[in-house]
Amino acid sequence: MRLPIYLDYNATTPVDKRVLEAMLPWFSEQFGNAASRTHLYGWTAEEAVAKARKQVASLIHCQSKEIVFTSGATESNNLAIKGLFEKYYPQKKHIVTVQTEHTATLDACQHLEKWGAAVTYLLPQPDGIVSAQQVADALRPDTLLVSVMLANNEIGVLLPLQQIARLAHQKGVFVHTDATQAVGKIAVDVAELDVDLLSFSAHKMYGPKGVGALYVRAGVGMMPQMDGGGHERGRRSGTLNVPGIVGLGEACAVAQRELQTEYKNLESLRNYLENSILAQIAETFVNGNQNVRLPHVTNICFEGLDGENLLLGLKDLAVSTGSACTSASVLPSHVLKALQLSDAQAHASLRFSLGRFTTLSEIEYAISHLLEVVEKTKNNQVGYVPNDFLQ
Ligand code: PMP
Numbered sequence: 001m002r003l004p005i006y007l008d009y010n011a012t013t014p015v016d017k018r019v020l021e022a023m024l025p026w027f028s029e030q031f032g033n034a035a036s037r038t039h040l041y042g043w044t045a046e047e048a049v050a051k052a053r054k055q056v057a058s059l060i061h062c063q064s065k066e067i068v069f070t071s072g073a074t075e076s077n078n079l080a081i082k083g084l085f086e087k088y089y090p091q092k093k094h095i096v097t098v099q100t101e102h103t104a105t106l107d108a109c110q111h112l113e114k115w116g117a118a119v120t121y122l123l124p125q126p127d128g129i130v131s132a133q134q135v136a137d138a139l140r141p142d143t144l145l146v147s148v149m150l151a152n153n154e155i156g157v158l159l160p161l162q163q164i165a166r167l168a169h170q171k172g173v174f175v176h177t178d179a180t181q182a183v184g185k186i187a188v189d190v191a192e193l194d195v196d197l198l199s200f201s202a203h204k205m206y207g208p209k210g211v212g213a214l215y216v217r218a219g220v221g222m223m224p225q226m227d228g229g230g231h232e233r234g235r236r237s238g239t240l241n242v243p244g245i246v247g248l249g250e251a252c253a254v255a256q257r258e259l260q261t262e263y264k265n266l267e268s269l270r271n272y273l274e275n276s277i278l279a280q281i282a283e284t285f286v287n288g289n290q291n292v293r294l295p296h297v298t299n300i301c302f303e304g305l306d307g308e309n310l311l312l313g314l315k316d317l318a319v320s321t322g323s324a325c326t327s328a329s330v331l332p333s334h335v336l337k338a339l340q341l342s343d344a345q346a347h348a349s350l351r352f353s354l355g356r357f358t359t360l361s362e363i364e365y366a367i368s369h370l371l372e373v374v375e376k377t378k379n380n381q382v383g384y385v386p387n388d389f390l391q
Contacts, residue, residue, distance in 0.1 A: 004318045005362045009204075009355030010153050010181060010297060011320060015247065016206035016356065022250035023208065026243040034240045035231060045242045052249025056213055059252040060179075060198065061189040068214045068232045069245050073180040074104040076199030076214035077147075079236065080176045081108045083222030084145055084197070085117060092144035094118045096173075098130050098159075099338040101149055105178055106334075109147070118142075126340045127289035128155050132163035139167075145174045150193075151182040154335040154351055155288030156297030158182070165194040174220065180204055180212075184255035185294055186263065196220050202244065206356060207251030211244030258356075266354050267295035269363050273352060274298040276367045281374050287339060287349055296354040299336075305377055307347045313373040317366055320351050 006014075015023075026048060034049045036042025053064040070076045081095070097109055099121045109119045120138045124130045135146055146168045151158050165175045176197035182188055183198075184205030190198055197220065201212035216222070216235065228237030255262075278284055283303040302310060307321045321333070332346035341349070354363075 001359075001362060001365060004314075004316045005366050006318045007352045007354060007358070007362075007366060008318050008320050009358075010156075010351065010353035012203045012209065013206045013355055014357065015208055016251065016254060018254055019207055019247050019250045023243045023247040026246050030242075032242075034242055035229065045240075048242060048246050049240055052245045055249035055253045055256075059188070059256050060183060060200075060215060061191055062215055063218060065233070066190075066215055066218055068216055068235045069240060069248075070212045070214055070236060071210055071241075072203070072212040073102075073178060073199045073201035076201070076212050077102070077104040077176075077178055078108045079214055079225050080197040080199060080216075080222070081105065081145065081147055082112065082225050083235075084174060084176070084220075085112050085115075086223035086225075087221055088144050089116060092142050094120070094140050094143040095145045095147065096120045096122065096135055096138045096143060097147045098122045098124060098149070100124055100128060100152055100154075100335045101147070102153060102178055102180070105147055105149070124338055128152060128157035128287075128335075128339055129289055129292065130159055130164075132160050132167050135164045136167040136171075139171050139173060143171065143173045145176060147176040147178070149181075150177045150179040150188070150198075151186070151294050152288070152335060153181045154333060155299045155339070156181070156294035156353075157288040158186075158292045158294065161193045161195060169194065181294060181297075184251065184259065185296065187259065190215055190217070202248035202251055205251050205255055208244050208247045211241050211248050213248065262356060263295050266358070269358055269360065270296050270298055270352075270354055272360075273354070273363050273367060274300070277370060280367075280371055287336060287341065296358075297351065299349055299351045301341065301345050301349040302374060303345060303348055305348045305374065306381060307349060309381060310348070310350065310373065310377050313377050314369065316369050321347070321349060 030044055032041030032045035034045040053067050056067050057064045095109055113119055122130050122134055148159050148164055150161055161177050168175050175195045177195045178199045179188055180201050183200040196217045198215040203209040224235050226237045231237050285301050287299040332343045336346035
């Protein structure tokens with residue numbers, strides 16, 4: 001068993017060997033520029049990109065031409081939000097989003113506020129869910145866009161995008177969803193969800209880092225945020241990352257074949273881990289709604305413990321507090337704070353995210369390691385007072 005046990009698949013995933021195999025020829029042997037129209041090197045690369053585009057489109061049930069390749073979900077979110085805003089401002093300038101979104105969405109919105117956007121940051125209910133009604137109530141005559149993630153990266157809770165999109169579209173408002181943590185993990189169908197724009201990233205689904213995609217529904221116009229050679233039908237300039245795109249395509253093909261089996265496996269491993277922790281460690285609870293969520297994530301509060309101390313003790317586990325993107329900061333997670341947790345509860349919470357290569361023996365080891373380290377942390381922690389003692 002490789003230690004530490006990797007239970008941080010929401011931060012990133014290893015590249016699946018099948019994906020790596022598919023990528024390798026596109027570095028040195030087939031190195032052509034997919035935009036070179038005058039020779040075989042270019043045509044071959046272009047064909048590989050076209051195949052990948054089909055694989056990606058097939059997974060989310062859209063047309064190939066609706067896929068724009070990007071450098072990842074951060075760029076996809078920025079392109080969707082800023083690209084739409086630039087096209088429609090000043091006629092429409094209001095954006096509705098949620099406080100528990102990824103910083104790539106929140107910061108893009110904040111940036112646009114400097115340029116005249118009005119943004120409503122909805123507070124979810126304490127279980128992390130934002131109702132379609134909450135979104136509908138926030139719409140104004142000048143609302144341009146609703147941007148709500150499909151699955152939250154920290155707590156795994158799924159948001160009711162289909163209902164949100166229906167109400168938004170009734171008012172002529174565009175809908176963007178950050179589906180980075182959902183694509184490849186649960187069935188995602190853009191027609192069923194009825195969204196106009198959808199972001200995702202290869203490295204969360206066993207593909208390489210630095211490549212992702214934005215689905216743009218046919219007919220939806222936006223201003224490119226990268227000027228240059230007019231690649232990707234003028235929506236995103238820059239020489240295509242052919243090996244990365246081939247990798248994303250293969251990752252989508254593998255996910256499409258294996259999604260259902262993987263879902264069941266991961267859900268049962270996650271439930272085993274979660275139930276064992278809740279049953280065997282006092283003063284623990286799950287953050288966020290436990291019914292509507294991704295199969296492989298659980299975010300657990302170990303009340304009264306200091307998350308940093310706990311993490312230091314958990315030498316054999318690779319897990320995270322809050323999201324990796326903000327783990328350099330000591331501020332409590334903005335997602336857990338939006339769920340009304342106290343700073344102490346937020347700091348005492350750990351996210352466990354399982355993945356394709358997680359085994360039952362790893363989970364068993366993780367549980368016994370946790371039991372031991374939690375016990376030690378409680379005994380060593382100055383100022384730890386069990387709840388029972390206080391009652
Ligand atoms: N959105 C969500 C929900 C994410 O989890 C992440 C990755 N932490 C991103 C966006 C950013 O993705 P990328 O790393 O591809 O830029």
